[in-house]
Amino acid sequence: MKPSFPDYRLRCGWNALLSRREPAPALSTDIDSDVAIIGAGYTGIAIAKRWQTHYPDQSVALIDSSEIGEGNPGRNSGFLLETALAEDADAANLDRMRRSNAMIAATLQDILRDIEDSGASVDIARAGTYRAAASDIGARSIARYEAFLQASELPYEKLTKSDLQQRIGSSYFQEGLYSPHCYLAQPAQLIRALFAALPDTVSCFENTPALSIENRSSRWLVTTPKGNIQCDTLFLANNAFAKSLGIGQSQLVAMYTYAGLTPALPESLHSQLGSDSNWGLLPTHRLGSTLRRTVDQRLLIRSSHDYEHEASSSHVRDSLTRRMHARFPQLKGISLESVWGGAVGFTYNGGLVWGEEKPGLFVSAGCNGGGTVKGTLLGRLLADLAVGADVPDVTDFFGKASWMPPEPIRALGFHITSQLEQWAGRAEM
Numbered sequence: 001m002k003p004s005f006p007d008y009r010l011r012c013g014w015n016a017l018l019s020r021r022e023p024a025p026a027l028s029t030d031i032d033s034d035v036a037i038i039g040a041g042y043t044g045i046a047i048a049k050r051w052q053t054h055y056p057d058q059s060v061a062l063i064d065s066s067e068i069g070e071g072n073p074g075r076n077s078g079f080l081l082e083t084a085l086a087e088d089a090d091a092a093n094l095d096r097m098r099r100s101n102a103m104i105a106a107t108l109q110d111i112l113r114d115i116e117d118s119g120a121s122v123d124i125a126r127a128g129t130y131r132a133a134a135s136d137i138g139a140r141s142i143a144r145y146e147a148f149l150q151a152s153e154l155p156y157e158k159l160t161k162s163d164l165q166q167r168i169g170s171s172y173f174q175e176g177l178y179s180p181h182c183y184l185a186q187p188a189q190l191i192r193a194l195f196a197a198l199p200d201t202v203s204c205f206e207n208t209p210a211l212s213i214e215n216r217s218s219r220w221l222v223t224t225p226k227g228n229i230q231c232d233t234l235f236l237a238n239n240a241f242a243k244s245l246g247i248g249q250s251q252l253v254a255m256y257t258y259a260g261l262t263p264a265l266p267e268s269l270h271s272q273l274g275s276d277s278n279w280g281l282l283p284t285h286r287l288g289s290t291l292r293r294t295v296d297q298r299l300l301i302r303s304s305h306d307y308e309h310e311a312s313s314s315h316v317r318d319s320l321t322r323r324m325h326a327r328f329p330q331l332k333g334i335s336l337e338s339v340w341g342g343a344v345g346f347t348y349n350g351g352l353v354w355g356e357e358k359p360g361l362f363v364s365a366g367c368n369g370g371g372t373v374k375g376t377l378l379g380r381l382l383a384d385l386a387v388g389a390d391v392p393d394v395t396d397f398f399g400k401a402s403w404m405p406p407e408p409i410r411a412l413g414f415h416i417t418s419q420l421e422q423w424a425g426r427a428e429m
């Protein structure tokens, strides 16, 4: 049987760069709480914070199966977009796009304030983001995104192959564009800071996986290895793993993707890596590769996908290294210092599993590849929904996850579709 929580083979490379922190103790006894939240990621932390602004005197228990920084929220590539992702962008539906972008941008400002309140030092800068195409498929995706940016009157720069080579030091791409609407962060630092900014009234338990949930006499019971939580209101903020607790089973998939960081590159290589010293590049294909150059002069590559399982470490290392060297042949002698995997809560149509599933049971999952800011916004709105406050029509803004067939048809469908897409878009992988 699959575990009800992620259990990664490899350490998170971002977290390995930070000093050790003392985790909050695991739950070791039975407790009673007004509210329980499963998952201390962007979504769960936002729920806890928002609930406390509504009801500062109520008890809130926040549990996570991992340690903050080491788990999924610390494993991403650190892009905090102020606008929709390319796949979400829709030039034909501008009013909706503008309003959702405004909510996302305001949420990002709140994240920046929370970082400041935490007093923690976080590498985060409004570095913007590149999108670059290595093939005609990628070029068509860039053209669609450009149409969206133009229609939305958002600024951007169009870039030729030689512009890209001059700025990021890679001649792999044919063309691209740069948009300033993105922050780049060290994600393990970021999630540690957001966690540290939670009010003391939230009781946090790390290394505490929820094994099952159950409705008992109109209350909820969460079972964990060494203690149970009884609560009136339960939030599932554990992303793809909500389905292991019985929710979103016909909509959610855990899609594993991988990232690797080089060591800090020697100064002798800096001049071969273009004029821009802190940048991020998002793929033009949904299965394509993400790249970053970090403030401490490492290169990051994020690439490859596996359905519901994490690939072997040696396979991940080989495939990421090959893709990095294809883009940066000048780094041929450099290997990756760390590689790791993470699970994305994937839905077939990119829509969400969001709302009240059963009386007193609320869920937010399925942010796909872009949930740091969106997850924060959705967590906050979910807490608003649970207290009966006015909330915008989230499904209208971000879509509703569509139905997927059961196994084994689902896995077969995924493998066939991804093989075909990877073949057609192979230059972007």
Ligand SMILES: Cc1cc2nc3c(=O)[nH]c(=O)nc-3n(C[C@H](O)[C@H](O)[C@H](O)COP(=O)(O)OP(=O)(O)OC[C@H]3O[C@@H](n4cnc5c(N)ncnc54)[C@H](O)[C@@H]3O)c2cc1C
Residues within 6 Å of the ligand: 004, 005, 006, 038, 039, 040, 041, 042, 043, 044, 063, 064, 065, 066, 071, 072, 073, 075, 076, 077, 078, 079, 080, 081, 208, 209, 210, 211, 237, 238, 239, 240, 241, 242, 257, 258, 259, 302, 341, 342, 343, 344, 345, 364, 365, 367, 368, 369, 370, 371, 372, 373, 375
């Ligand atoms: C390699 C990689 C790169 C990515 N890059 C980006 C990016 O650059 N920008 C971006 O916006 N998004 C990115 N994403 C996606 C992003 O990480 C997610 O959308 C985001 O983390 C979702 O936040 P969340 O809080 O909803 O869920 P998560 O971050 O997945 O947090 C869920 C939490 O629940 C915990 N949990 C799970 N099951 C249980 C259980 N049974 N009991 C207790 N706790 C449990 C997990 O340990 C985890 O801490 C990336 C993802 C990966 C894997």
